[in-house]
Amino acid sequence: MVSKRKKEMDEMGLVTTKEMFAKAYNGGYAIGAFNVNNMEIVQGITEAAGELNSPVILQVSKGARAYANHTYLVKLVEAAVQENPQIPIALHLDHGDTFELCKSCIDGGFTSVMIDASSKSFEDNIALTKQVVEYAHAHGVVVEAELGTLAGVEDEVCVEAGHESYTRPEEVEEFVDKTGCDSLAIAIGTSHGAYKFKASQCTRNADGVLVPPPLRFDVLEECIKRLPGFPIVLHGSSSVPQEFVKMVNQYGGNMPDAIGIPEEELRHAAELAVCKINIDSDIRLAMTGNIRKYFAEHPDHFDPRQYLKPARQAVKDMVAHKIQYVLGSAGKA
Ligand SMILES: O=C(CO)COP(=O)(O)O
Ligand SMILES: O=C[C@H](O)COP(=O)(O)O
Ligand SMILES: [Zn+2]
Ligand SMILES: [Zn+2]
Numbered sequence: 001m002v003s004k005r006k007k008e009m010d011e012m013g014l015v016t017t018k019e020m021f022a023k024a025y026n027g028g029y030a031i032g033a034f035n036v037n038n039m040e041i042v043q044g045i046t047e048a049a050g051e052l053n054s055p056v057i058l059q060v061s062k063g064a065r066a067y068a069n070h071t072y073l074v075k076l077v078e079a080a081v082q083e084n085p086q087i088p089i090a091l092h093l094d095h096g097d098t099f100e101l102c103k104s105c106i107d108g109g110f111t112s113v114m115i116d117a118s119s120k121s122f123e124d125n126i127a128l129t130k131q132v133v134e135y136a137h138a139h140g141v142v143v144e145a146e147l148g149t150l151a152g153v154e155d156e157v158c159v160e161a162g163h164e165s166y167t168r169p170e171e172v173e174e175f176v177d178k179t180g181c182d183s184l185a186i187a188i189g190t191s192h193g194a195y196k197f198k199a200s201q202c203t204r205n206a207d208g209v210l211v212p213p214p215l216r217f218d219v220l221e222e223c224i225k226r227l228p229g230f231p232i233v234l235h236g237s238s239s240v241p242q243e244f245v246k247m248v249n250q251y252g253g254n255m256p257d258a259i260g261i262p263e264e265e266l267r268h269a270a271e272l273a274v275c276k277i278n279i280d281s282d283i284r285l286a287m288t289g290n291i292r293k294y295f296a297e298h299p300d301h302f303d304p305r306q307y308l309k310p311a312r313q314a315v316k317d318m319v320a321h322k323i324q325y326v327l328g329s330a331g332k333a
């Protein structure tokens with residue numbers, strides 16, 4: 001089993017996150033995990049990573065699979081691997097919610113899966129995670145699990161900002177021991193989407209822009225102490241750059257009080273044990289802002305290549321920025 005699977009992965013040129021994380025942990029940087037939904041997104045991300053010689057994780061959600069189809073996404077990623085042979089690329093399932101979904105991605109060419117059973121009880125989370133780990137490891141695939149819940153929409157469960165539950169550090173050792181998972185996503189105050197915090201949780205700066213509450217580095221440090229050498233993952237880590245929120249709003253959009261996680265905080269987390277940082281919303285925002293701008297400036301154009309070209313370039317620029325100034329993974333291929 002392992003050898004056949006391993007052979008297929010080798011043929012595709014995809015890698016697991018094992019070695020990437022070990023190097024990132026010791027090197028004080030993190031690998032960007034970017035969500036992919038179509039060709040322009042795959043190209044934008046991997047062109048940036050390729051030019052900057054950075055390892056990268058391309059991740060696919062259940063929704064991405066429903067939108068673009070498993071085979072199309074795998075083949076697009078395969079093409080990206082072929083075009084960028086100099087960098088390690090992993091293909092990861094984001095927020096798998098059942099054993100069957102994880103199995104289907106393991107059987108279907110992914111090198112890494114997340115089983116997110118964080119909305120279940122501690123015991124049920126352990127049981128389901130363990131089941132996925134056993135199948136995944138028998139097929140040469142690694143597993144990310146999660147403890148704690150983020151605010152925002154996650155696993156089709158909507159947790160209102162202010163009602164998230166931070167990871168309990170006293171649970172992490174038992175969880176990792178019993179499940180055998182390869183990395184652990186924790187909740188320290190990051191949140192999914194472009195509206196990460198309620199105004200009532202924030203202060204405002206001189207420009208009237210919301211300033212979010214700081215991440216709980218005390219919780220992270222406590223987890224690190226209990227899991228020395230073990231890779232930690234942060235979800236909900238878009239920074240929602242105000243330049244793009246402004247662009248969206250200037251060209252007909254309406255995204256009031258959209259804010260994200262400050263880049264300095266993510267940079268600090270990457271220097272610690274955080275080895276994987278998940279970014280999706282920033283890519284969406286960069287594409288949408290640029291497409292809106294393009295439409296406003298060229299109302300007579302109707303060829304999708306015309307507006308998808310600057311959108312793809314915006315993805316590339318965004319990812320290049322993250323690699324250089326947030327993740328610290330440039331030149332680490
Ligand atoms: O965590 C994510 C994907 O799993 C993405 O988070 P953002 O919504 O902050 O980009
Ligand atoms: O965490 C969720 C990711 O941003 C994926 O979002 P999605 O389920 O809308 O594809
Ligand atoms: Zn979750
Ligand atoms: Zn997530």
